[in-house]
Structures are given as C-alpha cells and as structure tokens.
Amino acid sequence: MSISLPGLKLQDHVLMLAPMDGYTNIPFRLIIKEMSPSLMFTEFVNSDAVIHENKKTIGKIRILPEERPVAIQIFGHKPENMAEAAKIVEELEPELIDLNFGCPAPTVSGHGSGAALLKDLPLVARICESVVNAVKIPVSAKTRLGWDRTSINVLQTVKIFEESGIRMVTLHPRTKAQKFEGKSDWNYIREIKKVSKIPVIGNGDIITPEDACEMFKMTNCDGIMIGREAVKNPWIFSQVRDFLEKGTYLKEIPISERKRLCLKHFDLSLEFLGEHKGLLEMRKLYQNYFRAYPNIKHFKQAVFASTDLVFVRSQIENIDENISST
Numbered sequence: 020m021s022i023s024l025p026g027l028k029l030q031d032h033v034l035m036l037a038p039m040d041g042y043t044n045i046p047f048r049l050i051i052k053e054m055s056p057s058l059m060f061t062e063f064v065n066s067d068a069v070i071h072e073n074k075k076t077i078g079k080i081r082i083l084p085e086e087r088p089v090a091i092q093i094f095g096h097k098p099e100n101m102a103e104a105a106k107i108v109e110e111l112e113p114e115l116i117d118l119n120f121g122c123p124a125p126t127v128s129g130h131g132s133g134a135a136l137l138k139d140l141p142l143v144a145r146i147c148e149s150v151v152n153a154v155k156i157p158v159s160a161k162t163r164l165g166w167d168r169t170s171i172n173v174l175q176t177v178k179i180f181e182e183s184g185i186r187m188v189t190l191h192p193r194t195k196a197q198k199f200e201g202k203s204d205w206n207y208i209r210e211i212k213k214v215s216k217i218p219v220i221g222n223g224d225i226i227t228p229e230d231a232c233e234m235f236k237m238t239n240c241d242g243i244m245i246g247r248e249a250v251k252n253p254w255i256f257s258q259v260r261d262f263l264e265k266g267t268y269l270k271e272i273p274i275s276e277r278k279r280l281c282l283k284h285f286d287l288s289l290e291f292l293g294e295h296k297g298l299l300e301m302r303k304l305y306q307n308y309f310r311a312y313p314n315i316k317h318f319k320q321a322v323f324a325s326t327d328l329v330f331v332r333s334q335i336e337n338i339d340e341n342i343s344s345t
C-alpha cells in the first residue's frame with residue numbers, strides 16, 4: 020500500500036509516529052527519524068494559541084528539514100479560528116495539517132474540542148471545510164469511534180471528512196468514554212477501510228511487529244500509526260519495517276545501542292529544550308531506554324537527584340557497569 024497526496028508520497032509499508040502531547044517534540048522526532056518512519060506528527064496545538072502566537076505553542080510545531088515529512092496537528096472548535104490557525108501553520112511548511120477529533124482529555128474535550136466534536140457532526144463538517152478552503156496543502160483528520168458506546172458514529176464522521184475535502188483519516192478505534200481502557204477494536208478500521216474513498220490509517224495498541232503485520236492483514240489499512248510503544252521502544256519502527264520486509268527483526272536491543280540512543284536523546288533534549296527542561300524531559304524517558312535491566316532503580320535515583328549535566332551524562336555513559344549487573 021502507498022499513499023499519494025499533493026506534495027506527499029509515502030511508499031509501501033506506511034508507518035507513522037502518532038501525535039503525542041508532551042512527547043513528540045523535536046528531540047523525540049529526531050530519535051524516531053533514525054528508525055525510518057514514513058511520516059511523523061507533532062504534538063497537537065491549540066488553534067487559539069497559534070493565532071495569538073503563543074511562543075511555547077509555536078515552538079512545539081517548529082519543524083527541522085531533516086525530520087520531514089511531518090504533519091502538524093491542531094485542535095479547536097471554532098471553524099474560523101481553525102482556518103486562521105491552519106494558515107499560520109501552513110507557513111511552517113508541514114507536508115500535512117492534521118485536525119484532532121479524538122482527544123478525550125478534559126482540557127480539550129471539556130472545552131468543546133477534540134472528541135467532544137463527535138457529538139456535533141455538522142460542526143465537524145464546518146471545521147473541515149473552513150480549514151481545507153483556507154490552505155493549499157493537504158488536510159487530514161484523526162478521530163475515535165464516537166463519544167461513547169451508545170453513540171458510535173465513525174462511519175458518518177468519515178463520510179463528512181470525505182465530503183469536506185479531508186485527504187486522509189486516522190482511526191483510533193476506541194470511544195471518548197473509553198479513553199485508553201479496553202482494547203481498540205480493529206474491526207472498525209476494517210469496516211471503514213471497506214467504504215472509505217480516502218486513505219485510512221489504523222491506530223491503537225500496536226506493541227510488536229507482529230501486531231503491526233496483523234493490523235495490515237486484518238484491516239487492509241493504508242498505513243499504521245504507533246504511539247505509546249514508540250515512547251517505550253523507539254526501535255519499534257525499524258523492527259516493524261524489518262519484519263514486514265524481511266520476515267525477521269532484532270528482538271533484543273543490546274545495551275550498547277540503548278546507551279547510544281539515550282545519549283543522543285540526552286544531547287538533543289539539552290540542545291533543543293535547554294538544560295533545565297532537557298534534563299527534566301529525560302527523566303520521563305530513562306525508564307523506557309533501560310527498563311529491562313535490574314539496576315534501573317539505582318540509576319534513576321542517581322540521575323534524578325542530580326542537576327549536574329556532566330554527572331548525569333557520565334552515568335548514562337557508564338550505564339553498562341551500573342545497571343546490567345545484579
């Protein structure tokens with residue numbers, strides 16, 4: 020399967036990094052880029068904050084040439100503001116602008132945006148049309164099944180996307196009420212793919228290369244999107260690609276490679292987020308790089324207690340001795 024949109028051609032085995040608030044920043048995307056994803060998404064940004072040129076918000080959607088292609092995701096519920104924000108975002112030259120119709124977080128859906136819009140499909144149509152008409156680049160959308168189990172309306176939602184000029188849809192097949200509970204129901208991805216005139220990206224609960232392969236096979240989707248597992252295991256994209264293309268993949272990532280990538284992430288975080296924020300950012304991530312090792316707790320205690328960059332870096336450099344022995 021491949022996806023061809025104006026200015027964006029994605030070849031066979033389309034693998035996407037999901038938008039993840041608090042994670043998919045520049046350092047993280049540069050790490051994932053090493054693993055050859057087809058397309059990466061920024062964290063979502065509030066359309067109103069974009070319009071007001073909130074410095075933090077604009078920083079979140081900056082794109083470097085070496086990470087392309089990248090999609091910028093925006094959320095909001097006022098068609099005119101979404102269109103105005105999209106025009107500003109377009110100036111950053113992402114390959115795609117993505118609209119969020121799935122976020123269940125109270126800070127988003129509690130204010131009428133994200134998944135709350137699934138209760139008002141005419142408004143979804145107005146938002147999509149306004150944004151599509153405001154920009155020249157392709158616009159995509161990411162959504163859930165509906166508000167809750169009794170109001171699943173994803174078929175209608177995707178029809179509205181098509182009719183409004185949306186060029187690609189990502190489905191995370193849970194309801195808003197489910198948040199992240201239960202299993203995502205891939206049957207819906209298959210059913211949407213059967214009727215959709217636009218490419219369908221399957222998302223939800225891909226943890227292993229076998230899962231990725233199964234999603235392609237079961238749903239016939241045009242691409243897959245991986246979120247949480249990419250944080251836990253950035254190598255997942257290379258593993259999936261190897262499995263799909265060669266039928267085999269490296270199951271155990273050696274500690275030398277874990278250390279190399281973690282050090283790179285550390286350096287990128289300090290460079291792009293600044294020393295203080297970069298250090299804090301890395302505290303969220305050590306666990307993922309080294310979770311399989313017996314002394315991770317001691318390592319974490321040492322690095323969490325220090326703000327000395329040289330010390331923390333040296334702890335990562337010497338991690339072989341510090342962490343892998345019992």
Ligand SMILES: Cc1cc2nc3c(=O)[nH]c(=O)nc-3n(C[C@H](O)[C@H](O)[C@H](O)COP(=O)(O)O)c2cc1C
Nearest residue numbers: 037038039040062063161191223224225245246247
């Ligand atoms: C910490 C976190 C932040 C997220 N932020 C966003 C976001 O900004 N925009 C969005 O559309 N989805 C967001 N999501 C949802 C993911 O993109 C994805 O749809 C979901 O995690 C299911 O995929 P997964 O099972 O591969 O993680 C977020 C998920 C997590 C865990």
